[in-house]
Amino acid sequence: SLPPELQKRVDAHLEEYLSHKAKSNNGSRDGLYSTTSSNGNDEGLFEQTDLGPQIQVAMQQVYRIRSVQLQADQQAWQDSSDGWRMGEFRKSLPAYKEKDTILNAISQNQVVIISGETGCGKTTQIPQFILEHETDSLRGATCSIICTQPRRISAMSVSERIATERGEKLGDTVGYKVRLESIKGRDTRLLFCTTGYLLRRLLIDSNLKGVTHVIVDEIHERGMNEDFLLIVLKELLPRRPDLRVVLMSATLDADLFSSYFGGAPSVKIPGFTHPVHSYFLEDVLEKTGYRLTTENQIDDYGQERPWKSNKQFIKKRKSQIASAVEGVLLSADFRNFSQQTRESMSCWNPDCMGFNLIEFLLVTICENEKPGAVLVFLTGWDDISSLKEKLQAHYLLGDPARVLLLACHGSMASSEQKLIFEKPEGGVRKIVLATNMAETSITIDDVVFVIDCGKAKETSYDALNNTPCLLPSWISKVSAKQRRGRAGRVQPGECYHLYPQCVYNAFAEYQLPEILRTPLQSLCLQIKSLKLGSISEFLSKALQSPKLLAVQNAIEYLKVIGALDESENLTVLGRYLSMLPVEPKLGKMLILGAVFNCLDPILTVVAGLTVRDPFLAPLDKKDLAEAAKAQFSRNHSDHIALVRAYEGWKVAEYELTGHEYCWKNFLSAQSMKAIYSLRQEFQSLLNDTGLIDCNITIYNTWSYDENLLRAIICYGLYPGICSVVHNEKSFSLKTMEDGQVHLHSNSVNARDSKIPYPWLVFNEKIKVNSIFLKDSTAISDSVLLLFGGTLSKGDIDGHLKMMGGYLEFFMDPGLAKMYQSLRRELDELIQCK
């Protein structure tokens, strides 16, 4: 542990700080716990807690009177012509026919499961049925309904839609609350929020006081948060016998959920969709004028194809298609494809080959097919933005007079979001590039054509190797079917799957639930911050429990990084980490970046670790690329090299030469842009937790201290550490668990014959024959001691207590000075040692 003298100083500082804090602000700096909404609105019913009994009675009376008024307003709206038309639309939805059955089931059971075809009116209608039923003036009852959505954009768009249906302003009876944004008022009875928000709310209000109904939407997606919420709700039910829980889903395994909730009844809403014709890759190829031969070759069988209108265009297109398709066939042998070669599927990357094919299909549809919107499913934001860029440059697809080109993904702006539902006029074709969120949570009614790339980004986790990754992987059969179904909403449609039928046959039936395929560190932190007891005991109550080994790995990791103490209690650091919805190692860097006033470069490092490697290494120009990367690095760090590269890009981008800069330096412009927007996101997360104040720009004072950067990187990446052993001509590397390891050839450190530091911290190791380290930063002994802890566990405790002290200090900038003198003392002490 720490030297006794130092320990004493730390304790004294801490004590002084804590008493100061208790006097001055009662902990109100905790952004997350604050109960005032961002738009200054009264929080309405939802935040009412512990009022005195008289006030409560008075409030209830006011509430009743408001209810009657609202009821009258509703009646007036329904009698208006717009209201009548909307009413007729609502009655036409399949959910309406089941209204009574649903309300009956809810009144008689604590938990009800509702399933139905996407677009049948679950999300928009069922919460309204409950609202209307409960606020019926004859019954005079009060209600407050919370409906969760897996993504913030659906929470926002759905609440907006319902307000429109009810002829109200958003924030009257219906509102939403997502991170950073909220629209709700004192009359809000139906609140849409993200699942994450409800989980955080449970942190301060574990009994959900005042809430009458919780509706969990889209449970078929089996997201980690949803599975987690189900365990919490299941535990809550006996304590809140009056609480009603409604689970809603598209196609689902209703039995699984029903038996989880002790035989809860399920209601199925019968749906209807128009037939959709499916084309697989081989059929799509035929459309292009090519086909697959038995030798896996493409053959131009030279038939006259009726849709050919522009000969020259077709010729050019054909060569593009040919090269794209050849790429596909070279990388995977689809003819001999079977379940056993699932891995070989991953070498086929539909994103890179698919873009030409998608462009081709879009042109064909625009020129030859009946009217109707096109929905293109891609893997993620980066694909969407680069395809959009490509299409915008196209003579036809980029012409706004003929094509309305839109993107649809989780982080888009709400103004963009509304356009998606609009129906363009004057023969303009709407094309929407979407992630798998358009699969079930968003219904675009006028879609007639669907293009499905067959992949979705999903995290996977291998408990044995303890390594997570976020990669595009093949979707399930259920997803493919769902994507296809999106084309048949209003009339018969067509769906182009950009993969052969044999690949489809090998798809898994369902996607694995997220809880079984992602690292559990963040989840474990949340369990602890919600005070839900022992982690493994809690997780054993999940719908499908994760493997014991995965749980143990997560707990062990959290202990090593100091988020949990030996008896599994949350430390100060752990508490902060649980407020940041990012991987703990990234969270640690962010926190320390804020603490040490050098957030600017740390935001880049953290964003850089989240996106695809921005340093490109084309095989034929490997040397040039490595040399380009080396000019950013004088300091034996891949992470700091990225920071410098990004800073250069920002200047270039400002001078409108960003692309040239990337090209010259072998950088991916797409990754740079992604880093740019991720940085903003992380910054607002920190603002949420109260660690920084966005309005103050003091947090960059230390940005150019490279040793400090090293220290913070070490703090995040520990225990990913290896020692550097120098011999005469070069050096070798060793880790505790693996023995000898090597540097990945892309690392700037791989080019050096000497590293003037005794340690390297690394982000990731990959096993190919032997073990290779990706992205490393060299660090000194004192950095490792102060920021990584030594390699024996006993010392870590003292070290972390000290870190906890630092964090507390930061909460009050007035104490920053004191902390800095402490740090100087620490440094001196280390040097004496």
Ligand code: CDP
């Ligand atoms: O949740 P579910 O998939 O069952 O359907 P929903 O989201 O409640 O949508 C029901 C219908 O409302 C859709 O089929 C659309 O016709 C319409 N809707 C709309 O026009 N605009 C929206 N923003 C949302 C829904």
Ligand code: MG
């Ligand atoms: Mg829905």
